[in-house]
Amino acid sequence: MSEKHSKPWFDPPAALNDGSKVAIIGGGISGLMMASYLSKHFEITLIEEKKSIMAGASGNPAAILDPYIALNQSIEKKFYLKAFEYAVDFYNTLPEDVFHKCGLLKLPKDKKEQRRFNKLSEQYPTTVMQKTKEGLFFPNAGYINPKKLGAYLSNNFETLLNSKVTKITNSDKGKWILIHHPGNERLLVDAVIICNSYNSKIFEQSNDLKFDEVSGQISYIKTEKVIDKIYCSDGYLTPAIEIENGYANICGATFDRDDIKDINDISHQKNIQKSPIPLNSSKILGGRREIRAMTNDHLPVCGALPKFNEYQRLYKDLHHGPNHKEFDTASYHSGLYISAGLGSRGFLTAPLLSDYLTSLIRDCKKPIKSQIQHALHPARFMIRKLSKK
Ligand SMILES: Cc1cc2nc3c(=O)[nH]c(=O)nc-3n(C[C@H](O)[C@H](O)[C@H](O)COP(=O)(O)OP(=O)(O)OC[C@H]3O[C@@H](n4cnc5c(N)ncnc54)[C@H](O)[C@@H]3O)c2cc1C
Numbered sequence: 251m252s253e254k255h256s257k258p259w260f261d262p263p264a265a266l267n268d269g270s271k272v273a274i275i276g277g278g279i280s281g282l283m284m285a286s287y288l289s290k291h292f293e294i295t296l297i298e299e300k301k302s303i304m305a306g307a308s309g310n311p312a313a314i315l316d317p318y319i320a321l322n323q324s325i326e327k328k329f330y331l332k333a334f335e336y337a338v339d340f341y342n343t344l345p346e347d348v349f350h351k352c353g354l355l356k357l358p359k360d361k362k363e364q365r366r367f368n369k370l371s372e373q374y375p376t377t378v379m380q381k382t383k384e385g386l387f388f389p390n391a392g393y394i395n396p397k398k399l400g401a402y403l404s405n406n407f408e409t410l411l412n413s414k415v416t417k418i419t420n421s422d423k424g425k426w427i428l429i430h431h432p433g434n435e436r437l438l439v440d441a442v443i444i445c446n447s448y449n450s451k452i453f454e455q456s457n458d459l460k461f462d463e464v465s466g467q468i469s470y471i472k473t474e475k476v477i478d479k480i481y482c483s484d485g486y487l488t489p490a491i492e493i494e495n496g497y498a499n500i501c502g503a504t505f506d507r508d509d510i511k512d513i514n515d516i517s518h519q520k521n522i523q524k525s526p527i528p529l530n531s532s533k534i535l536g537g538r539r540e541i542r543a544m545t546n547d548h549l550p551v552c553g554a555l556p557k558f559n560e561y562q563r564l565y566k567d568l569h570h571g572p573n574h575k576e577f578d579t580a581s582y583h584s585g586l587y588i589s590a591g592l593g594s595r596g597f598l599t600a601p602l603l604s605d606y607l608t609s610l611i612r613d614c615k616k617p618i619k620s621q622i623q624h625a626l627h628p629a630r631f632m633i634r635k636l637s638k639k
Pocket of ligand 1: 279299308312313314449468503538539542591593594597598
């Protein structure tokens with residue numbers, strides 16, 4: 251049986267014609283990277299609720315490229331390794347003030363982790379990681395300046411700021427109407443990409459998707475120590491980076507599942523305690539707190555948006571097994587796509603996700619294998635549920 255018929259629930263939708271009008275909701279790394287890739291083929295309007303781009307989770311003074319590493323052979327490992335290599339190639343083409351390739355050193359917490367590091371270094375290519383006497387060194391890793399990246403990416407498309415999209419509806423001519431505020435204005439487009447993180451649940455078409463909202467704080471530190479690379483263990487510490495009023499090392503980050511909204515001293519102390527380099531006599535200059543959108547399988551949600559009600563109907567017999575009968579092909583909202591749930595590594599995954607979604611929308615060669623495409627598919631959670639006896 252061909253792969254097409256073995257998993258019809260993951261069949262891709264029809265391609266969108268080049269030159270179509272596409273709206274992107276959300277001006278974080280997900281929306282901006284997507285807009286930058288798609289603007290080579292489509293007419294893009296990006297809509298952002300806040301008064302500037304990169305003002306949500308993507309707005310920290312620095313975003314590190316911290317590779318996810320694992321000993322197993324999981325899809326997660328395959329996806330994040332591909333994404334890391336892809337991101338390094340992508341960011342290397344950008345000006346030096348956007349991407350600082352300073353390298354990243356992971357320090358083991360104890361002897362057990364040291365042994366794990368030894369095994370890991372045998373599994374990964376030396377272009378990705380090298381074993382040193384201190385730990386695992388990633389020579390191609392570094393940190394990004396999100397504000398400069400945002401300015402760099404947003405050259406080739408229109409951006410509407412201070413515009414909150416509250417509703418997406420079908421027009422009678424098969425197009426999409428976006429209602430945005432203030433002013434109850436309408437934007438008519440051929441396709442929409444939902445990139446507004448955990449807020450993607452506000453739209454009727456995507457509210458079946460569940461994202462955990464995990465708040466996190468970073469701390470701006472003044473230390474006498476000269477830090478020339480990124481250090482990681484439980485937490486991380488960067489070289490000195492430009493902040494609003496000078497320079498600071500960025501130390502992070504907390505993962506707070508309770509409803510903490512403000513920058514607070516307890517979280518600063520947690521960051522300092524987790525720092526891979528002791529920060530005893532350092533001064534806290536400030537910090538930033540934002541919310542990550544996480545999925546329960548730790549992979550982003552990226553692809554065409556399914557008609558979830560139709561999926562329930564089409565695949566209700568899936569618990570009898572995938573070969574129980576010839577199942578119908580997948581049913582999507584035509585011209586509606588999503589890229590959200592980028593978790594704690596959005597800067598690492600956004601370039602690959604954007605290339606992938608562009609190739610899916612245009613129906614051309616994909617940068618990732620079908621196994622990974624299925625692992626990112628927005629209907630995967632529902633399919634898993636329907637497959638259970
Ligand atoms: C403390 C902390 C530290 C982190 N450090 C790193 C790091 O070092 N490296 C890394 O790779 N990742 C890091 N992350 C994770 C990273 O920030 C996220 O993965 C990434 O920012 C997600 O990007 P996004 O575009 O999906 O979301 P966001 O950046 O949050 O962007 C979503 C945008 O959508 C807008 N929006 C929402 N609703 C609407 C609407 N209805 N209409 C219009 N606009 C709307 C929002 O205003 C926002 O600008 C960190 C996260 C936190 C919280």
